[in-house]
Amino acid sequence: MRYALSRPTKIAAFALAALLAVSLCSCQRHQAQAKIAVDKLMLVNPWNAFPQGTPAGLVNIADSIQCENLKLKNDAMLAQGEAVEALARMAEAMAKDQVGPLRLVSAYRSIEYQQGLYQNKVQRVIASGTPEDDAEDAAAREVARPGYSEHHTGYAFDFSGADGTLDSFYQSDAYRWVAEHGAQYGFIIRYPEEKSSITGIIYEPWHLRYVGPEAAQAMANQGLCLEEYLKKQS
Numbered sequence: 001m002r003y004a005l006s007r008p009t010k011i012a013a014f015a016l017a018a019l020l021a022v023s024l025c026s027c028q029r030h031q032a033q034a035k036i037a038v039d040k041l042m043l044v045n046p047w048n049a050f051p052q053g054t055p056a057g058l059v060n061i062a063d064s065i066q067c068e069n070l071k072l073k074n075d076a077m078l079a080q081g082e083a084v085e086a087l088a089r090m091a092e093a094m095a096k097d098q099v100g101p102l103r104l105v106s107a108y109r110s111i112e113y114q115q116g117l118y119q120n121k122v123q124r125v126i127a128s129g130t131p132e133d134d135a136e137d138a139a140a141r142e143v144a145r146p147g148y149s150e151h152h153t154g155y156a157f158d159f160s161g162a163d164g165t166l167d168s169f170y171q172s173d174a175y176r177w178v179a180e181h182g183a184q185y186g187f188i189i190r191y192p193e194e195k196s197s198i199t200g201i202i203y204e205p206w207h208l209r210y211v212g213p214e215a216a217q218a219m220a221n222q223g224l225c226l227e228e229y230l231k232k233q234s
């Protein structure tokens with residue numbers, strides 16, 4: 001039970017985090033932690049943890065860009081500045097093709113936030129009848145363990161379809177456009193169906209990762225996932 005926190009403890013932790021968030025300005029809060037320089041090719045997967053701390057380079061997406069064809073689930077989302085600019089350029093290009101909007105539902109996630117998502121998933125897996133001993137591993141194939149999510153880097157983005165669910169993004173014209181043109185803007189569909197034995201994550205058509213146009217186009221041309229691309233580079 002690696003991440004077992006009782007529900008009251010979790011609620012208290014979230015309450016404390018919320019209190020800190022409102023009582024300190026973001027600058028003070030970030031100065032109190034070590035900031036980590038995050039390369040856009042940083043590998044975070046079930047076998048490679050994100051280092052403890054807050055990434056450098058995060059910006060508030062709503063404050064940074066104005067783009068009609070990019071709908072944000074809320075105004076508090078953060079991501080890496082370079083990736084946010086690329087996202088806006090991609091959404092603009094989509095609009096010119098009369099495709100979209102692109103609906104962003106999740107970007108940077110802290111390790112604490114991921115803890116809540118993961119525990120939630122473990123509980124749902126148990127409720128669906130999976131034995132408790134297997135529940136953590138089963139949950140981790142769909143929701144990364146805290147510390148092992150690419151969303152900690154600030155370079156990962158989840159999109160939804162018009163109904164707000166991740167699953168429906170796959171059926172949208174925005175998904176088809178991104179699958180065809182996303183690499184030009186530096187984005188890859190990070191967890192393709194045929195690569196799940198290498199990525200350790202199920203097929204997630206809604207999860208895009210920014211790696212920059214050069215790497216993204218190389219991966220698209222050679223049919224490589226990030227793990228394969230980095231191995232080839234080394």
Ligand SMILES: [Zn+2]
Binds near residue numbers: 151156157158207208
């Ligand atoms: Zn994701």
